[in-house]
Amino acid sequence: MSQIITRAVRGNFFDIREPVLRPEDFEAQVRYIEDGLMLLSGGHIVWLGSWQEGEGRLALAQKTAGLEIDDFRDKLIVPGFVDTHIHYPQTEMIGAYGEQLLEWLTRYTFPTEQQYHCADYSKRMSKFFLDQLLLNGTTTALVFGTVHPESVDALFKEAADINMRLVAGKVMMDKNAPDALLETPDESERDTRALIARWHNRQRLSYALTPRFAPTSSPELLQKVRLLKQEFPDVYMHTHLSENVAELSWVKEMHPEHQHYLDVYHQYGLTGERCVFAHCLHLDDSEWDCLHDTDSTIAFCPTSNLFLGSGLFNLQKSWHKQVRVGMGTDVGAGTTFNMLETLSEAYKVGQLQRYRLSAFEAFYHATLGGARALHLDDKIGNFNTGKEADFVVLEPGVSALQKLRATNSKTLAEKLFVLMTLGDDRNVYSTYVDGEQVYARDALQGERPA
Numbered sequence: 001m002s003q004i005i006t007r008a009v010r011g012n013f014f015d016i017r018e019p020v021l022r023p024e025d026f027e028a029q030v031r032y033i034e035d036g037l038m039l040l041s042g043g044h045i046v047w048l049g050s051w052q053e054g055e056g057r058l059a060l061a062q063k064t065a066g067l068e069i070d071d072f073r074d075k076l077i078v079p080g081f082v083d084t085h086i087h088y089p090q091t092e093m094i095g096a097y098g099e100q101l102l103e104w105l106t107r108y109t110f111p112t113e114q115q116y117h118c119a120d121y122s123k124r125m126s127k128f129f130l131d132q133l134l135l136n137g138t139t140t141a142l143v144f145g146t147v148h149p150e151s152v153d154a155l156f157k158e159a160a161d162i163n164m165r166l167v168a169g170k171v172m173m174d175k176n177a178p179d180a181l182l183e184t185p186d187e188s189e190r191d192t193r194a195l196i197a198r199w200h201n202r203q204r205l206s207y208a209l210t211p212r213f214a215p216t217s218s219p220e221l222l223q224k225v226r227l228l229k230q231e232f233p234d235v236y237m238h239t240h241l242s243e244n245v246a247e248l249s250w251v252k253e254m255h256p257e258h259q260h261y262l263d264v265y266h267q268y269g270l271t272g273e274r275c276v277f278a279h280c281l282h283l284d285d286s287e288w289d290c291l292h293d294t295d296s297t298i299a300f301c302p303t304s305n306l307f308l309g310s311g312l313f314n315l316q317k318s319w320h321k322q323v324r325v326g327m328g329t330d331v332g333a334g335t336t337f338n339m340l341e342t343l344s345e346a347y348k349v350g351q352l353q354r355y356r357l358s359a360f361e362a363f364y365h366a367t368l369g370g371a372r373a374l375h376l377d378d379k380i381g382n383f384n385t386g387k388e389a390d391f392v393v394l395e396p397g398v399s400a401l402q403k404l405r406a407t408n409s410k411t412l413a414e415k416l417f418v419l420m421t422l423g424d425d426r427n428v429y430s431t432y433v434d435g436e437q438v439y440a441r442d443a444l445q446g447e448r449p450a
Contacts, residue, residue, distance in 0.1 A: 003041040005061035007435055010037050010051060011072035011393065014412070015079050015382040016360070016368045023319055026360040031383070032412050035073060040389045043163065043434035048383045070437075072393050075429055076419075078363065079382050080139025080390035081339040082370030085238075085278040085299035085328030087144040088129040088155060088168075089113050094332040101244035101308050104333065113171075114180045116146040122154035130158050134439040136337040137392035137428040140371070140380055142238055142276060142299070142328075143168040144210055147181050149191045156199045163203055163434040165380060165390065167236050169210035170195060174221045177212075185220040189228065196232055204388075204434070208236035208276075213243075214251050214264045222268040229269060236274040236374075239265065242287070243279035244310050262287040271296045274375055278328055279304075281311035288321040297324040297373045300365070302345040304330035315346070316355040326373030327365045339366045340423035347421065359416035389435035394419065398426045 013033040020026055037054035039047040039061065047057060061067045089112060096108040116122050133141060145151035145168055152170045159166040172188045173181060183191070192209065200207035209225050211217045217225075229237055242248060242261050251261050258264050262283070265271055271294035278299040280291075291298065300313045318325045328334070329342050336342060343362040350357040371381030380388050396415065397403040402422050409415045419427065431439040 003046050005039050005046065005057075005067055006042055007040040007389075008037060008058055008061065008067055008069045009040070009072065009077065009391075010035070010069050011075050011077040012036065013038065013048065013077050013383060014363070014416070016364045017382060017384070019368060019372050019377060020361075020364060021322065023358070023361055026358065026364065030360055030412070038077070038383060040435045043389050043436075045383055045385055045387050045389050047385065072429070074395075076394045076396055078392050078394060079367040080380065080392055080431070080433070081137050081366050082326060082374065082376075082381065083133070083138045083141040083329050083339070084276060084297070084326030084370050084373050085301055086141055086331050086334070086337075088126065088331075089116050089144070089146045089151060090332030091125065091129050091132065092332075095335060096332065099308070100246070101310060101333075102246055102250070104308060109332075110178050110181055113146040114178065116151040117148045117180075119150040119154060122148070122151045123158070126151075126154040126158040129155070130162075130164070131439075132337045134431045134433070135428060135441075136339065136425050137394070137431050138337065138339060139390035139392070139431065139433050140165045140374070140376065141167070142208060142236065142374060144212075144238070145170045147171045147173050147183055149195055152195055153198070156202075156205055159205060160203050162436070162438050164438075165204040165376070165388065165433075167206040167208050167238075167374065169208035169236070169238060172209065172211045172221060172225060173216040174218050176216045185218065185224045188221060189224040192228060196228075196235060200232065200235060206234075206236060207232075208238040210238050211270075213240040213247070214261065215247065215254060222264075222270070225270060226268040234274070236276060237270050238276045239270075239278070241265070241277035241280050242282045243305075244308070245282065248282055260284060260287050262290055266290055266294070276326075276373070278330065279310065279313070281305060281313055288317065288323065291323045292321050295324070297326065299328035299330075299373070300325050300346065301328040301330035301334055302349045303335045303342055304328075304333035305349070306345060307335050308333050312349050312352055314353065315350055315357065316353065324373045325365060326370035336424075338423075338425050338428075340420050340427060342366075343420040344423075359413050359420060362420055363416060389432060391432050392428060393430040393432075394423075394427050395429040395441075396427065402427075
């Protein structure tokens with residue numbers, strides 16, 4: 001064996017082998033290995049198979065390196081969850097009562113975000129935020145900061161310390177917000193350019209240009225975003241689109257010359273690969289076609305959409321139009337960091353539209369599908385050889401009710417469906433990032449192993 005094996009993991013493995021273009025194709029791509037073995041070299045997967053097939057490989061590795069096994073024989077191991085839309089500064093205002101989007105921003109969000117000019121405050125909240133991701137099994141996320149560069153510096157520093165794959169950016173915003181959160185287009189370009197130079201493509205970090213949404217972006221600011229996207233073509237662009245009916249009316253009033261909401265971004269060159277639009281609840285067919293034609297991505301955020309009364313995302317249409325989709329928790333309008341709970345709400349959103357979201361499809365959107373949505377499926381999302389070793393160890397039965405329900409769950413699909421409909425953070429037993437354990441449930445809650 002040419003590579004030095006640095007870790008061996010034993011357990012029951014589930015993933016989706018390859019990207020899927022039709023819902024009916026999932027079963028053909030499911031990989032489930034009962035009592036399997038995964039071998040890692042540094043932060044990468046070098047082999048996955050059954051325990052019986054791998055014993056000889058393991059024996060050789062143990063002989064040369066004194067290797068020990070992380071033994072999770074009674075657990076389920078899945079690829080790390082991918083969250084394609086979340087706001088880390090809104091962690092502390094999760095569950096804010098009584099408003100829809102625009103009022104909610106004014107009453108709760110903007111006052112909260114004003115605190116992040118302080119580097120120490122940003123550092124403290126960044127660590128808390130990342131710990132929440134890890135104890136919920138999320139190993140990759142696309143994250144909003146605030147308008148302050150300090151907010152993004154702190155977040156990237158914390159993620160770099162554990163070599164986490166993270167995409168983030170500072171908010172770009174020059175109108176229709178409190179003065180303390182506004183910047184000029186020139187200031188926005190200057191600060192964003194400096195952050196790209198410091199963090200983009202450093203370790204496993206990537207930068208996202210982050211105009212909050214069209215109502216807080218002047219034409220001058222959007223032109224700055226366009227120029228930065230042209231200069232740095234491999235950075236992401238991350239914003240909101242068509243979340244709320246009142247928002248749509250506001251955008252139409254502000255931009256009567258544009259065909260539709262998406263056209264405001266499209267005319268500035270802000271569609272295409274690595275352009276991620278959160279929500280997309282009220283699109284017309286021409287917007288769907290534009291998203292498909294430009295290979296743009298949608299972040300589906302069910303708990304947020306329900307909590308703010310914004311609407312129901314049409315997942316079935318995303319398949320019909322062949323638009324990339326990933327799951328987003330959208331904390332703090334979203335009500336949980338937990339991807340299992342998020343998938344449960346996604347299923348209910350589908351039910352209200354007579355679309356049955358299968359467990360295989362749901363886990364795909366949270367793993368390989370999310371990676372594909374971020375154009376990272378060559379690096380993460382499943383257990384193929386050469387992929388980065390981000391994974392989650394799940395304990396399927398942690399409550400009396402879950403254990404009772406597990407006794408009459410027969411098929412893998414049924415077991416996964418029960419896990420996603422009854423599961424929560426208690427089911428996350430351990431989380432690994434870059435081949436190293438960064439969370440263990442048996443340690444102090446929310447703390448990374450020393």
